[in-house]
Amino acid sequence: MFKPEEMVKIEVLSLNRYKDSILTYLHEQGVLEIREIDVDVAQKDAPNEFYRKAASYTISLSRLIEFLKLYKKQEQGGIKGFIFPELKPKRKYKYRGIENLIKEIESFLENAEPEIKNIESKISSLNTEIERLKTEIETLELLSALDIEIEYLKPTKSVEIVVGFVEKDKFLPLIEELKKALDNRIAYVSRDLKGKVFVVVALLNRDYDKANPILAKYSFERIEVPEVRGKPKEAIAELQEEIARLNKELEAAEKEAKSLAEKYHDELVFYQELMENERDKANMLSNLVRTNMTFALTGWLPKKYVPKIVEGLNKISHGKIYVNIRPPTPEELDEIPVKLKNPKFIEPFEMLTEMFGVPKYNELDPTPILAFTYSFFFGFMLTDFMYGLIIAIVAALLIMGHKKLNDGVYRFSNILLWSALFTMVLGVLFGSYFGDAFQRAGINVPAMLDPMREALIVLGLALAIGLLHLFIGYTLGFIVKVKNKETVSAVLEQLPWMLIILGVVFLALSMAGFTSTLLGEVFLVPGVALFVISEFKSDLPVLMRLLMTISDFFGFIGNWLSYARLMALALATAGIAMVINIIVAMIWGIKIGPVPLGIVIGLVVFVGGHIFSTAINALGAFVHALRLHYVEFFGTFYSGDGKRFEPFKAKREVSELELEI
Amino acid sequence: MEPIVYVALGAALAAGIAGAASSFGVGIAGAAAAGAVAEDEKNFRNALVLQGLPMTQSIYGLITLFLIALVSGILGGGFKFAETTTENIIKAAILLGAGLTVGLTGLSAIPQGIIASAGIGAVSKNPKTFTQAIIFAAMAETMAIFGLVGALILIITGVGF
Numbered sequence: 032m033f034k035p036e037e038m039v040k041i042e043v044l045s046l047n048r049y050k051d052s053i054l055t056y057l058h059e060q061g062v063l064e065i066r067e068i069d070v071d072v073a074q075k076d077a078p079n080e081f082y083r084k085a086a087s088y089t090i091s092l093s094r095l096i097e098f099l100k101l102y103k104k105q106e107q108g109g110i111k112g113f114i115f116p117e118l119k120p121k122r123k124y125k126y127r128g129i130e131n132l133i134k135e136i137e138s139f140l141e142n143a144e145p146e147i148k149n150i151e152s153k154i155s156s157l158n159t160e161i162e163r164l165k166t167e168i169e170t171l172e173l174l175s176a177l178d179i180e181i182e183y184l185k186p187t188k189s190v191e192i193v194v195g196f197v198e199k200d201k202f203l204p205l206i207e208e209l210k211k212a213l214d215n216r217i218a219y220v221s222r223d224l225k226g227k228v229f230v231v232v233a234l235l236n237r238d239y240d241k242a243n244p245i246l247a248k249y250s251f252e253r254i255e256v257p258e259v260r261g262k263p264k265e266a267i268a269e270l271q272e273e274i275a276r277l278n279k280e281l282e283a284a285e286k287e288a289k290s291l292a293e294k295y296h297d298e299l300v301f302y303q304e305l306m307e308n309e310r311d312k313a314n315m316l317s318n319l320v321r322t323n324m325t326f327a328l329t330g331w332l333p334k335k336y337v338p339k340i341v342e343g344l345n346k347i348s349h350g351k352i353y354v355n356i357r358p359p360t361p362e363e364l365d366e367i368p369v370k371l372k373n374p375k376f377i378e379p380f381e382m383l384t385e386m387f388g389v390p391k392y393n394e395l396d397p398t399p400i401l402a403f404t405y406s407f408f409f410g411f412m413l414t415d416f417m418y419g420l421i422i423a424i425v426a427a428l429l430i431m432g433h434k435k436l437n438d439g440v441y442r443f444s445n446i447l448l449w450s451a452l453f454t455m456v457l458g459v460l461f462g463s464y465f466g467d468a469f470q471r472a473g474i475n476v477p478a479m480l481d482p483m484r485e486a487l488i489v490l491g492l493a494l495a496i497g498l499l500h501l502f503i504g505y506t507l508g509f510i511v512k513v514k515n516k517e518t519v520s521a522v523l524e525q526l527p528w529m530l531i532i533l534g535v536v537f538l539a540l541s542m543a544g545f546t547s548t549l550l551g552e553v554f555l556v557p558g559v560a561l562f563v564i565s566e567f568k569s570d571l572p573v574l575m576r577l578l579m580t581i582s583d584f585f586g587f588i589g590n591w592l593s594y595a596r597l598m599a600l601a602l603a604t605a606g607i608a609m610v611i612n613i614i615v616a617m618i619w620g621i622k623i624g625p626v627p628l629g630i631v632i633g634l635v636v637f638v639g640g641h642i643f644s645t646a647i648n649a650l651g652a653f654v655h656a657l658r659l660h661y662v663e664f665f666g667t668f669y670s671g672d673g674k675r676f677e678p679f680k681a682k683r684e685v686s687e688l689e690l691e692i
Numbered sequence: 693m694e695p696i697v698y699v700a701l702g703a704a705l706a707a708g709i710a711g712a713a714s715s716f717g718v719g720i721a722g723a724a725a726a727g728a729v730a731e732d733e734k735n736f737r738n739a740l741v742l743q744g745l746p747m748t749q750s751i752y753g754l755i756t757l758f759l760i761a762l763v764s765g766i767l768g769g770g771f772k773f774a775e776t777t778t779e780n781i782i783k784a785a786i787l788l789g790a791g792l793t794v795g796l797t798g799l800s801a802i803p804q805g806i807i808a809s810a811g812i813g814a815v816s817k818n819p820k821t822f823t824q825a826i827i828f829a830a831m832a833e834t835m836a837i838f839g840l841v842g843a844l845i846l847i848i849t850g851v852g853f
Contacts, residue, residue, distance in 0.1 A: 386823050486848040490841065596837045602844055603748075606755035613758065613767060650741065651748060654830040655837075661827060 032377070032399050035392060036370040036676075037334040040363070043344065044327045044353040050319075051128055052347050052690065054312050059688055060340065061680030064368050065318050065330040073320035073327065081129045082313035085306050088136055092303040095144065098151050099292040099299065102285065115432035121687040122301050129309055136302050143295050150288045157281045164274050167257040168267055174256070175263035176222045176229060184231060184256045191239045193232045193246065195253040202228040205249040212245060213238045301685050308681045315679060331368050331676070332356075347690075359392070367392040370676035377402045379445035387661050388671025395511045397669055402449070404500060404664070405656050410453025411493070412600035412652035414482065415463045415608065418645045419454030426451055450652075461601075465641050466608020471616055482598075482605045490598045497594025500659075501667055502532045508668025523565035525668065528587065530558025590663045596655050604648045611640035695773035695784035702784075702791030703760040706843070710753030710798025710836075717746025717805025724809035728816035735816045742812050745829045746805040749798035752840045756794040759844070760787045763851045786850040790843035797839025804832035 041063065045053060057063050078086075126132070174181065174194070186192050197205055202221065209217050209232070219232045230251075234242055246253075259266040319328045332340060341354055359367050369389040371381045373396070380402035390396050413419065426447035433441035458464065462478020469476050482489050505525045512521035534555025541548045566580040615637045621629030665671065681688070725739035758767070764787060765772035773780035811825030 484848070484853060486844050490845065592838075593834065595841045596834070599837045599841045599844065603752065603755060603840065606759065607751060610754060610758045647744070647748070647751065650744065654745075654826050655833075657823070658827055658830050662831075 032373055033395050034372070035390065035396055035673075036372040038331050038367050038370070038392070038676075039334050039337060039356050039358055040329065041332045041337075041340070042327070042329045042353075042355040042357075044325060045344075045348050046351055047321060047324060047326055049348040049351065050321075050326050053344060053352075054315070055126060055688070056343055056347050056690055057340075058308065058312055058679055058681045059690060060336075060343070061678050062336045062340065063330045063332050063679055064677055065315055065328055065679045066366075067318040068320045068327060068329050070320050070327070073322050076316045076319040076321045076326060078313040078316050081133050082309065082316070084133050085129065085309035085313060088133075088140070089303065089306045089310050091140070091144070092299055092306060095147050096296065096299050096303060098147065099288070099296045102288040102292040103296050104289075104293070114428050116436065118435055119685050121683065121685060123687045123689055124301075124305060125689045132305060132309065136306065139298070139302065143299070147291055147295065150284060150291060154281065154284050154288060157277055157284060161274055161277050161281070164270050164277070167259070168270050168274075170254055170257055171259070171263045171267050171270070173224065173229065173254065175267070176224055177220065177231065178262060178264075180262055181256065181259055181266060186236075189236050191234055191236050192256075193234070193242075193251075193253065194230075194256055195251050196224070196227045196229055197249055197251050199223075199226070199228055201249045202230070205245070205251070208245050208249075209234075209242060212241050217242075297685070304682060304684060304686045308683075311679075311681070330679070333370060333676075364392055366674070368676035369673040371396050371398055373398050373402075376445075376449075379442040380405065382439070382442050383446070383657065383660070384671075385675065387665060387669075389673040389675045390669065390671065391673040393515050394670065394673065395507055397507070397665070400503065400507070401660055401664075405446070405660060406449040406453045408597060408656035408659055409450035409652045410455075410457045411496070411597050412655060413450075413454040413604055413648055414457045414461045414601045415466065415604055415648075416455050416458030417465045417641070418604070418648065419451045419456075419458050421642070421645050422447055422454065422649055423451035450656075454652075461605075463605060463608070465637075466605055466612055468608070468612050468637075471612050482601050483609070486598070486602060489601060490595060493594050493597035493601075494591065496597060497591050497663075498532055498536065500594070500664055501591060502529060504664050504667030504669075505529045505532070511668065523561065523568065527558050527562035527565060528667070530554045531562065531587075534558055590666065593663055594659065596659070600648070600651055600655060603651070604644070607644045607648065608641065611637065611644060614640070693781075694776060695780045696771060698781070698784035698788040699760060699764045699766070699771075699773065702788035703757045703766075704791070705788075705795040706756035706760065706791035706798075707750070707753040707795075709795030710756075710801070711750040713799045713801040714747050714750035714753075717749070717801035717803075717808070718743060720802070720805035721746060721808035721812060724812040728812050731816050735812070735819075738815045738819060738822050739812045742808045742815065742825060742829060745808050745826070745833070746801040748833060749801035749804075749836045752794055752836055753798050756791055756840070756843055756847075759847050760791055763787070763847055763853055783851045786846055790846040790850075793839045793846070794836075794843045797836045800832050800835045804829050807832055 043053070057065075171181075174184070184192050184194055206219065213234060216238060217232055217234045219230055221228050221230045223229075232242075257266070259269065261269075319326055321327070337356055341356070344352055344354055369392055371384065371389065373381060377399050380398050383405065384396065384398045384401060410419070413422075426444045429440055429444035430448060433444065460479045461482050462470075462476045462480075463482070464476060467483075480488060505528045509521045509525040509529060512518065512525065531554070534551050534553075536551075537546055537554060538548065538551035540546050541551055562584070563580060566583060567576050569576060569579070571579065615633045618636065619629045619633045621632070721743040725735075725743045728735040728739045761767040763772075764784070773784050808825075808829045811821075811829055814821045815825050
């Protein structure tokens with residue numbers, strides 16, 4: 032807690048023939064972050080032919096999967112699938128080097144790929160054919176306005192026939208101009224169709240070049256006459272029969288695709304995962320160096336894994352390996368990757384810290400404090416027992432469903448569950464159950480504080496909480512800086528505000544008659560003095576320093592007042608709930624004859640309204656609790672400049688590797 | 693002016709201006725959301741949450757409207773400030789001020805909608821930026837919250853139940 036996981040630097044040197052298995056072992060363990068080695072005597076390692084093959088097979092596998100996915104049986108969707116996702120079974124694979132794996136995949140693809148591609152091209156060509164026939168039918172439907180044999184519309188040796196549409200107002204000028212240009216050597220028929228004029232023009236072959244620009248000038252839309260016989264209506268019937276036949280063929284092909292999906296999809300996904308992991312390893316090779324016989328790698332490792340990893344490495348290489356473990360040097364401070372370490376119940380909140388950025392290795396991990404204050408702020412802004420209960424139930428269900436996956440949803444639900452518990456406790460304190468629903472129904476519930484009627488007390492509470500929160504932030508910053516021997520910065524940046532806050536608190540207490548004003552001044556005066564000194568230490572022009580002092584001071588006030596949102600959102604929850612309850616109370620009494628319609632509608636409005644209110648207020652509480660931490664709290668001390676620990680780790684969703692040692 | 697005019701104006705401006713601003717904000721974000729969904733349907737949930745953010749200002753307006761209606765007796769019992777006494781006019785004017793505060797600070801829904809729409813664009817490219825996008829949009833809401841805090845204090849201490 033508070034401190035990140037202890038890291039050590041590891042250096043490994045071994046023979047090339049163990050490289051594949053050592054790399055695979057580390058990949059499966061997933062606890063080592065490999066870093067680039069910079070050595071002159073050895074050359075950088077590069078992927079061999081097998082790794083390059085792995086990269087290309089990843090692509091071809093994913094293309095096959097993409098196609099088969101369309102025909103795969105739909106997995107369980109909807110709410111149940113979201114809350115209780117099915118665990119995919121993991122298939123075991125015995126790893127005997129990348130050469131064997133590539134060979135296995137090649138022999139698998141040899142059968143599967145042509146089979147799948149065959150169906151894929153069959154389906155796509157059937158689809159294009161059906162599309163083509165459909166457009167032909169459309170054209171024929173237009174031609175059916177003429178009711179003549181289609182063959183007559185085909186050009187012959189000496190006669191060219193042009194079929195198409197022209198705008199109504201351009202029709203007569205077009206014909207005029209054609210007649211003029213071709214000395215009346217044209218014949219035409221026309222029909223009004225779809226707001227345009229449908230025209231068939233017959234002209235001599237040798238005149239075609241003259242007519243063409245004229246047709247273009249009047250924006251004549253030409254139609255391709257389909258290659259069919261008989262009158263349009265007969266042809267359409269024929270084509271429709273043809274489409275029906277093709278559709279049947281398509282259905283059969285799709286059925287075949289479905290059976291192929293059943294047969295191959297899971298296996299393809301399995302091989303794809305294996306290949307992706309190989310590609311991952313290939314990408315890592317450039318960080319390694321090698322000579323003819325040996326290779327070396329270096330990286331960071333959490334200290335607790337050292338015995339296990341060293342033993343594993345020795346076993347794989349039959350002892351033909353050199354491993355050096357050493358603690359980080361002060362110069363390496365900025366390079367050490369940071370992995371947060373917290374007790375199990377705080378761990379989910381690491382997600383919130385990481386979203387902002389992890390601390391540097393020698394800085395403090397704020398997650399434990401954030402875990403408490405975040406849930407508390409969330410609870411304060413939602414303050415309703417029933418809303419808390421609803422969220423707690425949803426979160427608990429999600430936790431149960433996602434426990435084995437240990438994914439983002441699981442961690443997020445854990446955060447929600449804690450927040451919901453705080454909401455329930457604060458809801459009881461504020462006497463809020465679906466807002467004032469019980470009070471309106473005439474049932475009295477005990478309450479410490481009525482947020483609506485005693486809004487000022489709630490505001491005071493919110494600001495007091497804010498001051499405490501900021502004070503904690505400044506104190507933490509002070510401690511961390513003193514520990515890291517940055518005392519000057521600690522005294523100038525954090526200490527003034529600590530003193531000012533203490534001063535303000537004691538002054539407020541003295542106003543209430545608890546302490547004398549002197550105590551407040553003792554803190555406040557040196558605090559303000561230190562603050563002004565720190566502002567005037569910068570090398571800006573004097574006027575700018577003065578302005579910066581004022582702006583920084585009001586920045587602090589602004590940060591503090593920002594905590595007033597705790598009160599505003601608490602009252603907003605109470606307010607929305609109250610509005611819903613008032614509306615329900617108004618329609619409750621409505622009756623049509625003996626039918627108590629009001630009760631039915633009232634219940635619907637009550638349930639729907641409060642679910643909506645829970646959702647919108649929980650969203651507000653989530654966002655603003657986070658903001659109070661990121662903007663106000665972290666602004667007092669936290670940089671989040673650390674490097675996150677990104678271990679070299681295999682992705683194992685549908686596969687499991689057994690490494691032969 | 694009669695006190696009822698102040699009170700009615702206060703309630704109307706709070707819910708009216710804030711509501712109109714919210715609808716602009718939701719509209720701006722909604723246009724971006726539609727584009728994001730066309731790109732990839734998976735963006736729907738994230739885009740919907742972001743689109744909903746500028747809606748809160750209208751809720752603050754609605755709460756203010758109800759509070760004004762409650763404390764002035766329009767809801768539950770008769771109108772309390774019917775007589776044109778100085779005290780009644782003062783209380784009614786306070787309610788107008790409170791309503792106007794929430795209404796005008798509710799205009800922050802429009803820039804919030806702009807931020808949310810940019811956020812939706814960012815999230816559809818990189819879903820990992822979802823929370824950050826929400827935080828950016830939430831920054832604009834601060835002013836509306838301050839307005840609500842001020843109005844609540846005005847209503848509850850200045851007029852009271």
